[in-house]
Amino acid sequence: MASSIPLTKQQEDILEQFRRQVFEEDILHEGDSIGTDDLTLLRFLRARKFNLNEAKKMIRNAQHWRKTVAGVGIDELYNQLDIFNYPGREHVFRSWSMYFHKAYKIGRPLNVQFLAGCDLSELYKYITPDKHWETIVVSTETLARKVIPAASHAAGHHIGGVLAIVDLKGFGLSQFWQVKSLTQASLQMSQDYYPEIMAKLAIVNAPSSFTFIWSIIKPWLSKETAEKVDVLGSDYQSVLLELVDAENLPTTLGGKCTCENAGGCDLSGAGPWMDERLAQRKQETNGTFTVDARAEPVSDLWET
Template sequence: MSPPTAEDQAALIKQFRQRLVEEDLIHDGDTIGTDDWTLVRFLRARQYDLDAATTMWATSQEWRKTIGGVGIDELFNAEDPYDYPEREKVFDYWPMWFHKTDKEGRPLNIQLYGGINMPELYKHITPEKFWHSIVTTAESIPREVMPAASREAGKQIDGTFVIVDLKGFGLTQFWQMRNMVRDSFQMTQDNYPEMMAKFFIINAPYSFTTIWSVVKLWIAKETLAKIDILGSDYKSVLLTHIDPENLPESMGGTCRCEDVGGCKWKKPPRR
């Protein structure tokens, strides 16, 4: 199905909003988001099928009320996903942070899978609390990260730019983290659709063929279409999308800001 024209999309958003109002699924102040950008993300995730998008929205609203036994709002307000007691150790054993933007103003999300060590991680944080940190980080993207990026760019930014670095990553680490990766993909696809604009996997090792045969089964076809898998010769590709001063020197850019990008503790400003 080809994407609708701008005129048709506007009409579909209007119909979708009316459907959600009629079914009491949207209210002023809902933290899922009530703007057109949020609605169109759910529509895109279901190929602009109003019935399917409405079902997805209703299911996500129910998840938001029940996640963690308290709901996403209480989880999110109880603890800053970028600054909590275990955050430093979490970063040590699952390095992931936001670092500047690409040329379109999309926030860069960098993940170093070679640094993942689940047994060590769980010596410092419980699996439940780590999962809640993954969930609240996902929640922060539409609530805080994207609004901040959009204000800075002076336009609506359409998603994040994800870089997953597999240097030093192997099958042992994958088997340790596979359930968390699977659950994370499912959670974000179901509740934070169309939040990722670009996804580059770099330094993919030979063993990644085996890993990818498993991982791709968990990923929606719309997301798969956004993923590019590169080996060690990736720098020129990244630099077509990212200015050198915004890309860490370790990845072929010129940025040398401290603490692996200097942004790992920085919390995006609230609206």
């Protein structure tokens, strides 16, 4: 699928040079899971304003990180962890609910996060901090590797990024201090190794303390990323419903979706990226099944 953003002749020439040089300089190889298509290369070029040398440096660093993260590399992590079904998932979601859910009106997938229940000391009774971080890493990889391609296929055109919605209802300074380091690391990872993957970030139910919180977070963001952020108060439903059909928006955010037969919107993982999984499950059960993302664990990888 072609990019929906037209390139100038100069940008097309830089893209051609970039593609040739990353292969010639042994930065990229056919079959690399980072992606070798023009759309992936353009994400790195756009993140560096089509500066060829800076974009090469960025993708080289990303490749190094992908080979070394968590001591095993991103491909091994991705193969080990099914982000839609792993032991301890319900405990993680009680503390930091972070899930993919359907799509908004132009086809981009939603990534919804609720931080009100944040209690890392309680969470780490069930999984280690390292394992929790790995769920965040693999969620981001799943977005790039599975969710966006599936959304693009369903929409019939390239989907360039995700709409992230972060709900801060009930979130205060004490919880912010708990997740400060995780938030910074997560934002840094996204900007450095998954550039241009976030199309828009809507922060809803921002508390009165958010002005202070934002003063800490904003310096972590590039200017381009910060410009994609909309900070909303409690009167946000009309804004979200301009972007997302009510049938696709969880009721907790003012929509109509409950995913009642799939364990709730947060645990369902509802979206075209689940089609293959659901088809396989239906085949295995001869056409009679109930979707439950909280199925029995596939391994004991996440046990402490």
